[in-house]
Amino acid sequence: xxxxxxxxxxxxxxxxxxxxxxxxxxxxxxxxxxxxxxxxxxxxxxxxxxxxxxxxxxxxxxxxxxxxxxxxxxxxxxxxxxxxxxxxxxxxxxxxxxxxxxxxxxxxxxxxxxxxxxxxxxxxxxxxxxxxxxxxxxxxxxxxxxxxxxxxxxxxxxxxxxxxxxxxxxxxxxxxxxxxxxxxxxxxxxxxxxxxxxxxxxxxxxxxxxxxxxxxxxxxxxxxxxxxxxxxxxxxxxxxxxxxxxxxxxxxxxxxxxxxxxxxxxxxxxxxxxxxxxxxxxxxxxxxx
Amino acid sequence: xxxxxxxxxxxxxxxxxxxxxxxxxxxxxxxxxxxxxxxxxxxxxxxxxxxxxxxxxxxxxxxxxxxxxxxxxxxxxxxxxxxxxxxxxxxxxxxxxxxxxxxxxxxxxxxxxxxxxxxxxxxxxxxxxxxxxxxxxxxxxxxxxxxxxxxxxxxxxxxxxxxxxxxxxxxxxxxxxxxxxxxxxxxxxxxxxxxxxxxxxxxxxxxxxxxxxxxxxxxxxxxxxxxxxxxxxxxxxxxxxx
Amino acid sequence: xxxxxxxxxxxxxxxxxxxxxxxxxxxxxxxxxxxxxxxxxxxxxxxxxxxxxxxxxxxxxxxxxxxxxxxxxxxxxxxxxxxxxxxxxxxxxxxxxxxxxxxxxxxxxxxxxxxxxxxxxxxxxxxxxxxxxxxxxxxxxxxxxxxxxxxxxxxxxxxxxxxxxxxxxxxxxxxxxxxxxxxxxxxxxxxxxxxxxxxxxxxxxxxxxxxxxxxxxxxxxxxxxxxxxxxxxxxxxxxxxxxxxxxxxxxxxxxxxxxxxxxxxxxxxxxxxxxxxxxxxxxxxxxxxxxxxxxxxxxxxxxxxxxxxxxxxxxxxxxxxxxxxxxxxxx
Numbered sequence: 001x002x003x004x005x006x007x008x009x010x011x012x013x014x015x016x017x018x019x020x021x022x023x024x025x026x027x028x029x030x031x032x033x034x035x036x037x038x039x040x041x042x043x044x045x046x047x048x049x050x051x052x053x054x055x056x057x058x059x060x061x062x063x064x065x066x067x068x069x070x071x072x073x074x075x076x077x078x079x080x081x082x083x084x085x086x087x088x089x090x091x092x093x094x095x096x097x098x099x100x101x102x103x104x105x106x107x108x109x110x111x112x113x114x115x116x117x118x119x120x121x122x123x124x125x126x127x128x129x130x131x132x133x134x135x136x137x138x139x140x141x142x143x144x145x146x147x148x149x150x151x152x153x154x155x156x157x158x159x160x161x162x163x164x165x166x167x168x169x170x171x172x173x174x175x176x177x178x179x180x181x182x183x184x185x186x187x188x189x190x191x192x193x194x195x196x197x198x199x200x201x202x203x204x205x206x207x208x209x210x211x212x213x214x215x216x217x218x219x220x221x222x223x224x225x226x227x228x229x230x231x232x233x234x235x236x237x238x239x240x241x242x243x244x245x246x247x248x249x250x251x252x253x254x255x256x257x258x259x260x261x262x263x264x265x266x267x268x269x270x271x272x273x274x275x276x277x278x279x280x281x282x283x284x285x286x287x288x289x
Numbered sequence: 290x291x292x293x294x295x296x297x298x299x300x301x302x303x304x305x306x307x308x309x310x311x312x313x314x315x316x317x318x319x320x321x322x323x324x325x326x327x328x329x330x331x332x333x334x335x336x337x338x339x340x341x342x343x344x345x346x347x348x349x350x351x352x353x354x355x356x357x358x359x360x361x362x363x364x365x366x367x368x369x370x371x372x373x374x375x376x377x378x379x380x381x382x383x384x385x386x387x388x389x390x391x392x393x394x395x396x397x398x399x400x401x402x403x404x405x406x407x408x409x410x411x412x413x414x415x416x417x418x419x420x421x422x423x424x425x426x427x428x429x430x431x432x433x434x435x436x437x438x439x440x441x442x443x444x445x446x447x448x449x450x451x452x453x454x455x456x457x458x459x460x461x462x463x464x465x466x467x468x469x470x471x472x473x474x475x476x477x478x479x480x481x482x483x484x485x486x487x488x489x490x491x492x493x494x495x496x497x498x499x500x501x502x503x504x505x506x507x508x509x510x511x512x513x514x515x516x517x518x519x520x521x522x523x524x525x526x527x528x529x530x531x
Numbered sequence: 532x533x534x535x536x537x538x539x540x541x542x543x544x545x546x547x548x549x550x551x552x553x554x555x556x557x558x559x560x561x562x563x564x565x566x567x568x569x570x571x572x573x574x575x576x577x578x579x580x581x582x583x584x585x586x587x588x589x590x591x592x593x594x595x596x597x598x599x600x601x602x603x604x605x606x607x608x609x610x611x612x613x614x615x616x617x618x619x620x621x622x623x624x625x626x627x628x629x630x631x632x633x634x635x636x637x638x639x640x641x642x643x644x645x646x647x648x649x650x651x652x653x654x655x656x657x658x659x660x661x662x663x664x665x666x667x668x669x670x671x672x673x674x675x676x677x678x679x680x681x682x683x684x685x686x687x688x689x690x691x692x693x694x695x696x697x698x699x700x701x702x703x704x705x706x707x708x709x710x711x712x713x714x715x716x717x718x719x720x721x722x723x724x725x726x727x728x729x730x731x732x733x734x735x736x737x738x739x740x741x742x743x744x745x746x747x748x749x750x751x752x753x754x755x756x757x758x759x760x761x762x763x764x765x766x767x768x769x770x771x772x773x774x775x776x777x778x779x780x781x782x783x784x785x786x787x788x789x790x791x792x793x794x795x796x797x798x799x800x801x802x803x804x805x806x807x808x809x810x811x812x813x814x815x816x817x818x819x820x821x822x823x824x825x826x827x828x829x830x831x832x833x834x835x836x837x838x839x840x841x842x843x844x845x846x847x848x849x850x851x852x853x854x855x856x857x858x859x860x861x862x
Contacts, residue, residue: 037641085836092839094640095585099784099835102777106828113821217821221773225652228645263667264660270653277646278636341731367733375731381724383789392721395714396733404714444732 001258004136009258010251015143017250019208021243022150023223024230025157026201032237033174033194036086036097040105042223044199047108048074048206049215050116056123056210063123064145067207071200078199083192090191105220112217120214128211146208153204154243157197161239170194174237222266229273235283244284248272292355294319294480295340295448300349300359302332302339309335311504312349317448317497320474322481324491327501328524333484334376336501337450340482341373342366353448367396372446374437376453376484380425387412387421389436393443408443415439415469431458435466442473451483455490467493492516500524536852547697551690559689563761565802566696567754572782572794573703574750579780580789581716582743583723584630585640588647590775591654592622592748596755597765601672602664604760610684611760618752625650626748630741648773655771665765672763685760692761699757700795703750708791710746719743723789751779774824781827785834787841796843804830 023045030038051070055061089097127141161167173180173190181187226249234245249269256265276283293316302310310332317323325333339346342363351359358369381389390411394404412418415435425436434454441449455463467490473479485491491498498515500508508518515521551559571593578584599621600614629650633643659667681687710716718739721729726736759765769775786797805823812822838845
């Protein structure tokens with residue numbers, strides 16, 4: 001097997017992994033702050049993917065550009081979902097929260113199935129088939145753009161959480177819910193904001209992934225699981241961890257696809273999840289709570 | 290001198306660098322009532338938790354009836370004959386009062402019908418018989434504390450660790466509890482170690498008092514000795530006097 | 532349970548016993564489905580409703596049980612009554628491994644649920660590549676004749692399957708009722724309510740949680756065996772899929788977690804809902820995939836939001852089926 005092939009596969013894996021990472025960042029933010037297991041995460045991304053496909057079909061809007069309006073729309077959706085539906089469940093037992101979002105996920109996936117049918121849809125843009133070349137190494141343009149967008153979004157988020165007042169307020173809520181309330185922070189509003197941010201991340205990731213795969217409604221659950229694997233491997237509450245986890249998963253999938261049976265690539269992800277849950281549940285970069 | 294039933298020897302426990310319990314030693318003789326007192330944060334509940342197996346001590350030993358029990362799991366400690374209540378009560382909220390105590394009684398009464406009978410007896414002891422079919426979640430706090438005691442009692446312990454069971458009770462209720470414990474000791478020879486802030490109960494009940502402050506044992510002795518101890522008065526300055 | 536409830540149960544049982552006399556094949560198949568979900572829902576309920584461990588990967592046991600029994604039947608001609616034991620054994624082993632790993636490593640709650648999902652998914656993809664049992668193309672049991680009832684090999688008419696399903700569901704109900712009232716049942720509920728308090732009363736939580744998992748996985752494995760011999764085809768994508776895990780738990784959650792009648796009621800509600808929707812759709816001449824699942828989702832949403840303990844507790848109170856004085860955690 002020529003080394004260039006392996007290198008290209010690795011690079012493709014890393015780039016795709018960064019986009020996965022962005023999706024996982026959204027989940028990590030939600031899970032880390034609101035402490036709700038967003039079981040509808042992958043389904044939300046699938047909805048975003050369909051939105052992107054529709055925008056493309058209607059106005060030939062490039063997914064990279066569509067990311068902006070879709071992200072904004074999803075921010076609003078996430079905010080409303082949290083404030084309206086999820087909020088009363090914060091104090092309920094874990095399995096209730098879980099089932100609430102499972103219900104939301106079921107409704108989303110099957111509503112998509114009803115509206116769009118089970119057949120795959122996709123977008124066709126020129127640069128999907130093109131690559132940048134550095135010597136013998138190829139970078140798919142679609143993947144490279146996607147990865148850049150993922151990094152840019154993550155950097156934006158990182159800056160937001162580190163430097164802005166609202167970002168710090170959200171971090172305060174995550175660290176100490178009661179304390180945050182005591183100092184007068186509107187925790188409900190901040191939770192809703194966080195959910196909105198997580199949803200926006202997922203939306204951007206979705207727009208990017210549309211360039212790489214065909215869209216069907218049943219992708220939802222797989223992506224949810226993938227997001228959880230990444231978040232747990234990378235470490236809860238750690239944004240760099242989510243990105244790192246994404247890269248690792250993207251890499252392992254790419255290599256597994258190359259050396260073993262492509263359809264078995266997910267097995268590695270799940271095996272990794274099991275190992276991490278057992279031996280290092282805080283993940284690679286997470287904090288032990 | 291009679292062998293102590295419970296012997297805590299040089300036990301220390303830290304949490305992330307904070308010394309909760311530091312080199313504490315005391316003994317409790319069978320059939321006695323010992324009280325562990327001290328300001329908040331003195332390490333009293335941590336002591337209980339170490340004895341009851343919730344944590345293992347960082348150093349030191351704990352002996353009960355001639356066996357070493359430090360490091361055992363909480364359920365093993367119960368099997369060894371020690372029962373406990375929790376400072377923040379933990380009722381089985383979804384079960385009835387009777388069912389709560391049945392769970393305790395099943396420790397030694399393997400058949401549910403036997404456990405039920407035992408549970409009813411214990412409930413009667415603590416005056417909760419009439420509420421036996423109510424869901425535990427519906428009880429007032431004083432009743433929950435009594436339920437907690439009943440549940441632990443149903444496991445037929447030889448030593449009972451009571452963590453602030455008098456808190457929030459009115460004086461008459463406190464006196465009732467004191468009477469219950471006195472009767473238990475008379476009839477069953479049970480040993481009691483209690484953590485208490487309600488000095489009324491402590492002075493009325495205890496054979497010995499051990500005073501903790503900042504994780505260290507600063508005084509041990511009979512109630513009269515302890516209340517006159519200058520170190521104790523020092524740390525309790527301003528506290529409710531008897 | 533009180534007298535009213537006992538009488539109602541008796542009437543129901545009698546009705547179920549004579550149903551095949553008056554029902555047509557379609558109705559029988561619907562009731563078989565209800566009984567199947569009542570049975571598998573009850574099995575899951577043992578782990579979650581009784582011992583408080585949330586498993587979202589129970590399709591693992593359905594699938595493994597199904598494939599185990601099917602494989603030895605197709606390859607070695609060994610009938611399902613022996614296959615059941617193999618299925619239970621393998622499922623208990625699997626469940627014990629998962630449980631042991633989880634409890635020894637301190638994994639609970641959400642993480643435990645994710646662990647169970649990971650195992651199920653891992654197995655699903657694994658079976659896709661297991662050619663000995665057909666791989667992703669599917670594994671098929673030979674269907675001979677439907678008019679001859681071969682109870683030994685579970686080949687036969689819908690009526691035969693009906694009574695088998697009834698026996699399973701009824702047996703599970705009785706078994707769980709007995710368990711719930713026993714020492715084990717009390718200990719499970721204690722663990723579910725508060726583990727620390729349970730331990731302080733001498734309960735070895737690890738042992739009892741493992742026991743719950745063993746029972747739950749074994750029972751679910753048995754449901755898998757039934758599935759294999761009733762439907763006669765197995766596909767990893769379907770039987771191990773997470774949507775099947777979720778389907779399994781909808782009944783108990785909607786019906787009432789931790790109760791005996793909950794899974795049964797949930798199975799009834801969901802299956803009737805599904806069949807009604809299918810009816811309505813065919814009357815309207817529409818063929819839209821996903822409608823049923825949307826309704827399942829909405830049902831689940833409504834129940835989770837407004838009836839967090841499921842339909843049964845409220846229903847039982849209204850109908851006066853609760854034990855006099857009201858007892859928590861039973862019935």
